[in-house]
Amino acid sequence: MSNETTTFILDYAEVHHDFSLGDLFAYLQEKTGIKKSSLSWYLFKLVNENVLVRTGRGTYAKVMKQVFSPQPIEEVKEVYGLLQSDFPFAKFCVYQGDIIAPLQHHLSSNRIIYVETDRDSAETVFNFLKDKNHDVYLRPDKNMIYRYVDMDSRVIFVKNLVSEAPLQEVSGVPMPTLEKLLVDILRDTDFFYLQGSESDRIIENAFNLYTINRNRLFRYADRRKVKKELSSILENLNIQ
Template identity: 40%
Template sequence: MTETRTAILTFAENRDSFRFAELLSYLNGLFEISKVTLSWYLREMINDNIIFKLGRGIYTAHKVQTSEYTPRLRTKAVKVGKIIARKFPFVSVSVLDGQVFADFQHHISSNNIIYVEVDRDAMESVFHSLKQEGYTAYLNPSKDFVYDNIDLSKEGVIVKPLISESPLMDFKGVRTPHLEKILVDIYCDDDLDYLHGSEWSRMFDNALSMYSVNRTAMLRYASRRNAKPAIEKAIENLGTHND
């Protein structure tokens, strides 16, 4: 295993970029290796941030210059998070501002919804509490309900279940998702159906080209959401969706 990884890295470091077929030909001049086995090695080395993917079948050993994702929450979103934390001190809470989706979208659309995720058994209590505070709130709405009844351009709060071991970070005293969680949740959540399909693929490409992403953490979380194969495929197809 070490010999194969070393040979891949030696080949890669002497080039700005390389194609899968070029690497396969080179390695087979040293020892026998199949396409399937090489794909596995590349995937592992990508997850370890040793090899980086530039596009479909195109790789590099030189780190692509990206920045760390910095969360962004409106003052109103922070306020919602702090209200919930104060009223429900023992409930895990995550707050996401729907406006951040535009940062990655191909076809930009308005979303002023604040997405609140809490422990499943606390969802209903949090929902009613937000209603009492005067917020337009929705309890874990279905895809059809969102299309028929929610104007995403208007302010509101959607309360949803929080998946255990979600990757979260602090922002002004409120817990908010890491980029890895945002990308997986957009793919999985019915209430975000308007971002599914080719739009999500482009968002995924855009996000990974703009920001540093911990692919191991993203795949671990995707496994908890039964979406690991889809996310692995999206990584494999990086760079093939943008116009």
């Protein structure tokens, strides 16, 4: 990449908190005569390098906050490795409940390993993990968790993976993006202990600490039928 063009882009991003491709293009045209296709390539590279972040469709910002990219623990890697070998064509999202802790206001222990997969595969995956002598629960609800689950143990919850859920690959493991995690906390019955005032604080902390793609967040919230609830929470928290 041209150092001069990159410098111009980053200088512009420093002054303009959120900016559109069109506005940046108009600015750079006067300075460099750059083509829009070339500018798109520069932006693509800078986003991949975590220098810029997409904040919406055709809008960008300089990365000022952390990128939410928690590392999978060894147990998660082992479980995913098992699943990959026996279900090579299935889609998964696998992560440990500990990744929620940095977002919480009132810290509560959650050492669960979450395995999400297609609805049609969930029971088969549950039986497979059970046969491997894992302590595993299929789509547990509030009552089941109250009665039988120690949230401070490394048991496994097998859940449905919503189609088009936003995922990220970290150390070879498909894990949830922050946008997915926030919506799931609002929607899923096994996150009952985080819902209400605590989920409001989690959302507030997430916006304060991390970069969030609003388009991705609201698109997934719409799929999970919590878009109105999420909008209301953001409005009450005065998050623009």
